[in-house]
Each structure stands twice: as structure tokens, then as C-alpha cells.
Amino acid sequence: MIYKGNLEKNCENFSGIRMRTFVCNILKGDPCEVIKEEADFCTMIFFLSSFVRKDIEEILKKINKIIKKGGLILIRDYGLYDLAMIRNEKKGNMIEENCFRKGDGIVVQYFSKEGLRELFVGMNYEEVQNDYCTVERENKKTGVNLSRVFINAKFRKK
């Protein structure tokens, strides 16, 4: 979700002619009430991981209606066996395969390349890119090495 007000106020190159912004709770609303098959692309940056599998399928059906043929869906999100996933697994927070509910109630989904591919190919998208991206970070305070796993993917609507 792009914060409509922030984008219009803080981005000097913002053009209301080239870009339309609106706020949408994707679980309750439907963006196709505002635009239909017009979007060239949709970025989902640490977005899909906020939902359980059933909701992801419904969200993607809605997004599909606003993407034009040849349009792209660009994803960066949490990947399978990310450090945080292993920690959640140890705490017994799993609510469905590869999906956890944290102590604060927030849902976190961890994606495999195969799982993402299945979602999009099933909706008639072609895979352009679908890779794990591993990042090693050291916690300077504790000296502990943090192995983060993210997924970068790009799917094109056929």
C-alpha cells in the first residue's frame, strides 16, 4: 500500500496525470472499483507475507483485475528458512505451513520459490524472476550472525 498523502506531498515529481493514488484495505475493498486493467505494474514489498494463504489467493484475484496484459507484479518478501521463521517455529507459533502468528497477533508468511510460482502460474502469469536473496548481518552488540532469507520475484501477466 502506498501512503497516498505522503506520496502526493513529499514527492516533487508526483503527477496526478500519470499516477492515480488511493487507499484500499485489500481484505475489505476491491481496487478494481477505482481502476480496471490499467496498471503497468504492482509492487508488493513485504506485503503478501502479512496474510494467510486463503487471503493471499483472494488478494491476488483482486490485483489481477487491475493489471493490464503484459503488466508485472514485483515482489520482495520473506523467504523460506529466514532466521525469523526458524525462531517462530521454535516458539510453536505456526498456524499453517510456513505461516506464523507472532505474539503481537501479526501474521508472517515465508515464501518458497515453488509456492510463489504455483500461485502466479495458476493465475496465468509467466515467471520472469524468482530467486532467494540471502543476507548475512552481524548484530554488532551480541556478535551473533543473522542469516536473513528474502525472495525477489517478478511475474508477467500473459
Ligand SMILES: C[S@@+](CC[C@H](N)C(=O)[O-])C[C@H]1O[C@@H](n2cnc3c(N)ncnc32)[C@H](O)[C@@H]1O
Ligand atoms: C510489513 S509492512 C511492509 C511495509 C513496507 N512495504 C516496507 O517494506 O517497509 C506490511 C504492509 O502491508 C500493508 N498491508 C497490510 N495489511 C493490509 C491490508 N489489509 N490492505 C492493504 N495493505 C495492507 C501495509 O501497508 C503494511 O505496512
